[in-house]
Amino acid sequence: MPLGGLGEFGMNCMAIRWGNDIVVIDAGLMFPESELLGVDIVVPDITYLLNNRDKVRGIVLTHGHEDHIGGLPWILSELNVPVFGTEFTLALVENKLEEHQLLDQADLREIRAGSRFNLGPFTINPIQVTHSLVDCVALAIHTPIGVVIHTGDFKVDPTPTDNRLFDLHTFAEYGKERSVLALLQDSTNVERRGYTPSERAVRGRFDEIFARAERRIFVTCFSSSIHRIKIAMEMAWEYSRKVVLVGRSMTESTEIAMDLGYLEVPSGTMIHPSQIRDFSPDQVCVLISGTQGEPMSALSRAAVENHKHARIERGDTVVLSSRIIPGTERPTFG
Numbered sequence: 283m284p285l286g287g288l289g290e291f292g293m294n295c296m297a298i299r300w301g302n303d304i305v306v307i308d309a310g311l312m313f314p315e316s317e318l319l320g321v322d323i324v325v326p327d328i329t330y331l332l333n334n335r336d337k338v339r340g341i342v343l344t345h346g347h348e349d350h351i352g353g354l355p356w357i358l359s360e361l362n363v364p365v366f367g368t369e370f371t372l373a374l375v376e377n378k379l380e381e382h383q384l385l386d387q388a389d390l391r392e393i394r395a396g397s398r399f400n401l402g403p404f405t406i407n408p409i410q411v412t413h414s415l416v417d418c419v420a421l422a423i424h425t426p427i428g429v430v431i432h433t434g435d436f437k438v439d440p441t442p443t444d445n446r447l448f449d450l451h452t453f454a455e456y457g458k459e460r461s462v463l464a465l466l467q468d469s470t471n472v473e474r475r476g477y478t479p480s481e482r483a484v485r486g487r488f489d490e491i492f493a494r495a496e497r498r499i500f501v502t503c504f505s506s507s508i509h510r511i512k513i514a515m516e517m518a519w520e521y522s523r524k525v526v527l528v529g530r531s532m533t534e535s536t537e538i539a540m541d542l543g544y545l546e547v548p549s550g551t552m553i554h555p556s557q558i559r560d561f562s563p564d565q566v567c568v569l570i571s572g573t574q575g576e577p578m579s580a581l582s583r584a585a586v587e588n589h590k591h592a593r594i595e596r597g598d599t600v601v602l603s604s605r606i607i608p609g610t611e612r613p614t615f616g
């Protein structure tokens with residue numbers, strides 16, 4: 283039962299039911315088109331779940347992108363069921379629930395790729411996949427009549443920066459089994475031919491930019507793009523630049539990644555935003571929120587001299603290292 287995310291960008295949410303038991307996969311939100319003035323976010327219609335609330339055993343998250351976890355506060359406030367996710371995904375969820383004062387009553391349970399767990403009549407096997415952020419899983423959901431494979435989002439990256447490889451072997455094993463009932467697979471640009479380059483492929487381009495930049499470098503990417511953030515940080519060290527985090531989402535996700543060991547930062551590298559002016563412009567690299575040109579984001583404010591610490595000046599280099607989400611290109615580049 284898809285509750286969102288099919289034929290549209292965002293708001294991924296799927297319910298799988300066997301008899302009197304329902305497991306929900308992901309709980310995403312959607313960012314509205316700019317025509318929907320006054321609407322901040324769009325969340326799935328969970329009437330079906332509310333009408334069957336005694337049957338819902340839990341929500342299992344494939345990864346930490348907003349279009350997979352962003353709807354959780356709204357869903358949990360009406361239906362407080364256990365939430366299962368990997369370590370990194372749950373760290374993002376914790377921040378989000380804390381913001382909505384829902385963390386205390388939430389029942390968060392950590393899962394790991396390769397460790398099966400039971401939920402009602404279902405046995406769920408999380409399978410490591412690679413994507414533009416870290417700690418992502420596909421789910422093999424064993425039901426009493428066979429297996430349903432839900433891939434979550436993925437890109438097959440043979441050289442992820444965290445060296446945690448896509449578990450093709452387990453997919454192949456399921457492929458040999460006759461009991462797989464269905465493969466649920468959905469990925470942006472799935473209709474396009476060819477391959478998506480590895481996250482590491484941006485390194486060469488970053489290197490060119492860092493070699494050429496004479497003044498401050500501002501790098502923006504999705505705050506969840508830990509692979510990109512890692513590469514940008516490594517470049518900064520190579521070019522003897524201090525790294526500064528500006529903007530709440532960038533700061534939060536980078537700090538989580540540092541806490542969980544995805545980013546190892548040599549001491550003395552990071553500086554506080556208030557110290558930007560203490561260093562000459564060629565010694566600073568600013569990692570900043572606002573890749574989609576959100577009007578109140580740090581990047582937009584830095585661009586119009588409306589940010590307390592960060593200000594983009596003539597000769598600075600601004601690197602937008604991300605795809606533009608369909609529907610958001612106008613505010614950014616209009």
Ligand SMILES: [Zn+2]
Pocket residue numbers: 345347413435
């Ligand atoms: Zn994703």
